[in-house]
Amino acid sequence: TGPRHATATVEIAGKTVEAGGFLLIGADGVWSAIRAFGRLPAKSRFSGELAWRATIGADSVAGEALAAVGAANCVTTFLHPGFHLVAYPVSNGMAFNLAAFTRGEIIAEGWSGRADPNILAGAMRGTAAALARLAEDAGPWTAWPIHTVDQGQPWTTPAGIALIGDAAHAMTPFAAQGAAMAIEDAATLAGFVAASPADPGSALAAWEKVRRPRIAKVTRRGAVNRFAWHAAGPVAVARNLFLKLRSPEKLAADLDWLYGWRPPEVGDRR
Incomplete structure (x- = not known):
């Protein structure tokens, strides 16, 4: 890879295929092979x-x-x-x-x-x-x-490599959001790169900065779910009472931040 070009050589059905572009995107899951490149974390x-x-x-x-x-x-x-x-x-x-x-x-x-x-x-x-x-x-x-993948590790490199989805930030499935986060990653990454085609390295860094808080919040929600779903004793009783007394509408509204999310404008770096 380089600042403006990436070449990948892959073997498909016994045939070697070479493809080029100006970015290398690792969307190959929790056991990603792309993580081995560019000094990105190599192991889940x-x-x-x-x-x-x-x-x-x-x-x-x-x-x-x-x-x-x-x-x-x-x-x-x-x-x-x-x-x-x-x-x-x-x-x-x-x-x-x-x-x-x-x-x-x-x-x-x-x-x-x-x-x-x-x-x-x-x-x-x-x-x-x-x-x-x-x-x-x-x-x-x-x-x-x-x-899981350590979310403290980088997802992008200045050389034009980016990891998305589980390859970047695999989380436990207790928020049921792994695939959704990968789709969000792809959609937002495309927007940032399209807005800065002359400087893809900066676009990748800006995208990563914007995505990290969202991914961290979803990961925390998964941890809360795991704790609640596997609760025992008084904690389980409190969970059951909460679910019984809270209306379906309010339970759904509690997750508006998750299911009602909209991608930020590319210029909005919050």
């Missing part, structure tokens, strides 16, 4: 959390088990000190995706790995019998380790 770190995933048919045994404890037409989240489980319809309601989150030991990097199912079963110890039965009927589960 394991958060201590595992994510578990299964897809079940609505008319399957597991689907019937879900219907007994959850809603078929919306996202349902089950909370417990040892785990939380999110269920939501896909394929026009013909199937459901299940995603569970537990503490666990590090496993191989990847999105469709295997982990000891006893970890999930152990995390669910003491939960409602119907929910435990749903988890058993839904198997086998695939698992992946949740990794």
Whole structure:
């Protein structure tokens, strides 16, 4: 890379392809290869959390088990000190995706790995019998380790490299905003670069400065969610009471800063 030009050589289906441009954008996720360039941080770190995933048919045994404890037409989240489980319809309601989150030991990097199912079963110890039965009927589960990236490290270089999304600032998924932050990154980065085509290095630095507070706030929200969703004892009682007494409209309004966000004008460096 250079101040005004970047060349990438990649192998696709056994063929080597070379492409050029004036920036190199790393949008290649938490296990980014682009981070190895330009003295950007080269490794993510394991958060201590595992994510578990299964897809079940609505008319399957597991689907019937879900219907007994959850809603078929919306996202349902089950909370417990040892785990939380999110269920939501896909394929026009013909199937459901299940995603569970537990503490666990590090496993191989990847999105469709295997982990000891006893970890999930152990995390669910003491939960409602119907929910435990749903988890058993839904198997086998695939698992992946949740990794994060140190947000104190740079996302851009003067040489024309920028990281976006999980490659730059992978966070735990408890705010469910990883993909959204990547889209925001891309949209705002395009605006800054378009506004300063003659000086892309300065555009990258300005963009990074503007994006950091937003990413930090979303990350903090995820940490709050994780604490609340896995609460036990009096804290869990207080959480449940708060959710019961606060109207859906007020709960939604609490997140206006997140879902109602609009990209700043390029000249607005706040």
